Amino acid sequence: MSNIIEVSNLTKSYKELTAVDDLSFEVYEGEILGLLGPNGSGKSTTINCILSLLNFSNGSIKIFGEEMKPDSYGIKEKIGVVFQEVSVFDELTVYENIDYFCGLYVKDKEKRKEYVEDAINLVGLMDFKKFYPKKLSGGLLRRLNIACGIAHKPKLIFLDEPTVAVDPQSRNNILDGIKKLRDEGATIVYTTHYMEEVEILCDRVIILDKGKVLAKGTCDELKELAKIEEKISVEVNKLDNKYVEEIKNLDNVADVSYNGNVLLIVYEKGKNNLSDIMGLLKKENIKYNKIYSERPTLNDVFLELTGKELRD
Amino acid sequence: MFFHNFKYSLKTLFRNKAMIFWTFAFPIILGTFFYLAFSDIENSEKLDIIDVAIIKNEEFESNELYKAVFKELSDKDNKDRLFNIKYIDKDDEKEAKELLDNEKISGYLEFVNGKPKLTFKSNGINETIFKYVTEGIVQSAYMGRNVSETKANLKDISRKNLSYTMIEFYTLIAMTCLYGGLLGAIAINQNLANMTCQGKRIATAPVKKWQVIISSALSCYITQILGVALLFIYTIFALKIDYGNHFFKVVLLSLVGCLAGLSLGIFVATLVKAGENAKTGIIISITMAGCFLSGMMGISMKYIVDKNAPIVNKLNPASMITDGFYALYYYDTFDRYYFDLISLLIFAFILIGISCIGLRRQKYDSI
Numbered sequence: 001m002s003n004i005i006e007v008s009n010l011t012k013s014y015k016e017l018t019a020v021d022d023l024s025f026e027v028y029e030g031e032i033l034g035l036l037g038p039n040g041s042g043k044s045t046t047i048n049c050i051l052s053l054l055n056f057s058n059g060s061i062k063i064f065g066e067e068m069k070p071d072s073y074g075i076k077e078k079i080g081v082v083f084q085e086v087s088v089f090d091e092l093t094v095y096e097n098i099d100y101f102c103g104l105y106v107k108d109k110e111k112r113k114e115y116v117e118d119a120i121n122l123v124g125l126m127d128f129k130k131f132y133p134k135k136l137s138g139g140l141l142r143r144l145n146i147a148c149g150i151a152h153k154p155k156l157i158f159l160d161e162p163t164v165a166v167d168p169q170s171r172n173n174i175l176d177g178i179k180k181l182r183d184e185g186a187t188i189v190y191t192t193h194y195m196e197e198v199e200i201l202c203d204r205v206i207i208l209d210k211g212k213v214l215a216k217g218t219c220d221e222l223k224e225l226a227k228i229e230e231k232i233s234v235e236v237n238k239l240d241n242k243y244v245e246e247i248k249n250l251d252n253v254a255d256v257s258y259n260g261n262v263l264l265i266v267y268e269k270g271k272n273n274l275s276d277i278m279g280l281l282k283k284e285n286i287k288y289n290k291i292y293s294e295r296p297t298l299n300d301v302f303l304e305l306t307g308k309e310l311r312d
Numbered sequence: 313m314f315f316h317n318f319k320y321s322l323k324t325l326f327r328n329k330a331m332i333f334w335t336f337a338f339p340i341i342l343g344t345f346f347y348l349a350f351s352d353i354e355n356s357e358k359l360d361i362i363d364v365a366i367i368k369n370e371e372f373e374s375n376e377l378y379k380a381v382f383k384e385l386s387d388k389d390n391k392d393r394l395f396n397i398k399y400i401d402k403d404d405e406k407e408a409k410e411l412l413d414n415e416k417i418s419g420y421l422e423f424v425n426g427k428p429k430l431t432f433k434s435n436g437i438n439e440t441i442f443k444y445v446t447e448g449i450v451q452s453a454y455m456g457r458n459v460s461e462t463k464a465n466l467k468d469i470s471r472k473n474l475s476y477t478m479i480e481f482y483t484l485i486a487m488t489c490l491y492g493g494l495l496g497a498i499a500i501n502q503n504l505a506n507m508t509c510q511g512k513r514i515a516t517a518p519v520k521k522w523q524v525i526i527s528s529a530l531s532c533y534i535t536q537i538l539g540v541a542l543l544f545i546y547t548i549f550a551l552k553i554d555y556g557n558h559f560f561k562v563v564l565l566s567l568v569g570c571l572a573g574l575s576l577g578i579f580v581a582t583l584v585k586a587g588e589n590a591k592t593g594i595i596i597s598i599t600m601a602g603c604f605l606s607g608m609m610g611i612s613m614k615y616i617v618d619k620n621a622p623i624v625n626k627l628n629p630a631s632m633i634t635d636g637f638y639a640l641y642y643y644d645t646f647d648r649y650y651f652d653l654i655s656l657l658i659f660a661f662i663l664i665g666i667s668c669i670g671l672r673r674q675k676y677d678s679i
Contacts, residue, residue, distance in 0.1 A: 070674035
């Protein structure tokens, strides 16, 4: 796989604040790379530097093997951007907005018409072509924002938090659309602070905090960093404290907590943890409503690396 | 791409209700108010025919120019009649004095040693007009004008001297031209990454910034010209405002005025580091202050500024536009008109030139 983007030692400061600190990474052709981090971690600043919108104090950025500059029109032709803010014109209809932005890339009218229709279908706005943005719900507006950024069928797409404040239906639609774009051959850089989306979508993930790379790799590789294997949650109405202590002494158990009516057991490793705990509950005649097992999440990784939650 | 951006820029402008109001509706509404307010004043003054007397001595009887002009200006069938003249026999001069003392007449004229002599009891607009007309005849005689030329000239000038409405309409056109500043600011704001999120998206597209800005500015300029054209059509055909005989020059001055307005907006939007609303406020404030100083809220303001701080109106685009119209309407030569026209062009090019320096920046420290 060839490198589509190469970022080397990127540093961007706002007066005394270092927003991006010596950041280096690559984006491979055909992958979805997730930039995951809490608000203010430097995700959007990194994107804006890559797009040559922001000055940066140090580092270099190459896209498609060439240095990215404000007048790199050849590179820009192949890029699509969906910003965090909805960047459309209130005075233009859904169709006109997409046609306008697509027209900045595609001169051929017939081809553009086809591309605009494809984008409308991709984001599911077929019934809203003549609607003005003010008449659209938040979710539909986000879909329009995406359509405006990808209608010209770019090879490289930047999606900066495209699902912020979106209803579940629109979120699923957007995520399906992004997968479709990847399947059609696009390389995607996806920034978010929703770890679930990253786990669903991304081939590789870079976790950022305070402008620095905390970790990078596939989701599975990153989860190795969490130093936990499994989390088992049990809904128990009443549980004596002596049982909590007993569970703590079981093999592979890293931590046990009982809050509300949920018993949470965190395991460092092991393969038969669920059957072991179910055996104990049966032996001690402890009645429970539900029991389920989870793999560690990227939030656990972030917690392990920084000592705080992703959404703090 | 140029036409693509131009087309959509026009669409966004014509669907922007606030812009439609300020560009098209507001000047017409204001013009209607001006018309209603000032035409009443003028109509009342037009009906106020001035009572005067003329001593009919031999010298007056032998002066055909005076006789003909005063006959015309006191003709009951003349809609522009200015005077109600009582002709008094040369032996009854006392009667004229009595009429004046009893305020039955504003003044009387008699010829003494071949020269017209006016006698008044007080100073006022009626006395001024009587004096102005009499002196006008002297001047016409000196310039060798015939009777009909003199009559036309005097009627025209007398009427103009009474017209407050015209001054207000000049400043109204100046204001409408300068409101192009709001559109100029839009042309900049929409296309720059550090101004709007749409500008951010445009900045990532493979298009040259100048191409986008020039096509947007052109659409704004055309919109502004349409706004001024609509104002002209409304005032000429609905309000019956007479802009004089040099309509091409009126149009030319308006076009340059719109360019000056547009450049003001581009200048403010490029160089002022503030939000969109603050920039709009600054442009409206500059425009209204300029119009105020050029006489929109009272013609005396223009004279006060011209007398006490002439440099202010030399730098004030509203005053340049107003003064250009004023010069076209009042003067037979075009020197002052061309001075105003060229001053406006220089004003526009300086602002655009400075803005270009600010617009060269391609990357930003923060957005």
